[in-house]
Amino acid sequence: MNQPKIKFTLLGTGTSSGVPTISCKCDTCVSNDIRDKRLRCSVMIETDTTRVIIDSSADFRQQMLKYNVDKLDAVVYTHHHFDHISGFDDIRAFNFTSKKQMPIYLNSKTLESIKSIFSYAFGKAEQIGGGIPKIDVNIIEEDNFIIGDIEFEIIKLMHGNLPVLGFRIGNFAYCTDTNYISEESLSKLKGLDYLILDSLRFTPHPTHFTIEESIDIAKRIGAKQTYFTHIAHNIKHSVVDPTLPKNINLAFDGLEIM
Ligand SMILES: [Zn+2]
Ligand SMILES: [Zn+2]
Ligand SMILES: [Zn+2]
Known part of the structure; x- marks a missing residue:
């Protein structure tokens, strides 16, 4: 399938707590730079x-x-961690206007968690007042899948001991929430124009790449341009971005890639 002209917009590039982080007064959290609002x-x-x-x-x-x-x-x-699924209930707003179920694509592990956290949307609602999200479940585990005219290739990643999904769409790849990418998955990331890659902070973390680790992986993958995402408040854009190697930058909210 030939990919049509695609636009990618990064809607969020912050770690689980968001940036600024509630009650923090660090340099990044008090920064006026819009690139520090994640x-x-x-x-x-x-x-x-x-x-x-x-x-x-x-x-x-x-x-x-x-x-x-x-x-x-x-x-x-990508996976079931709360920062990635917690807007699930607001999907119902689209049900109201489209009058259709919202198709969701996820692996069985993610579905299991969404079902237990949002059980009311899966046949256990006590009372349907403001409505519940109406969804059409599509299980994806490893095979490519197509939505409309967009083809997705699954890139398996490890996030600590949790397997999570990355995605390649044409020459763009999105690999968030990871600290290990197997050789097999790396081989699926050849010839990229753009790579969006997890990079939390400088200090080690059990489930996310550090800036240094992300630089190593980004160099191995060799995309024409890499952007780091899932960035913690320890990283101030104007301080860290200029120190990164050529063709590697920190992403920021609203970044558009075409
Ligand atoms: Zn996350
Ligand atoms: Zn802070
Ligand atoms: Zn996660």
């Missing part, structure tokens, strides 16, 4: 006919309003 991680993928987002983040509602998203064709999930 909502929770999500990316919007658009063609002329199809619009998909990866992860309904904790800031999903705000992201949909900020980017004037009046129509959404599907939500694809």
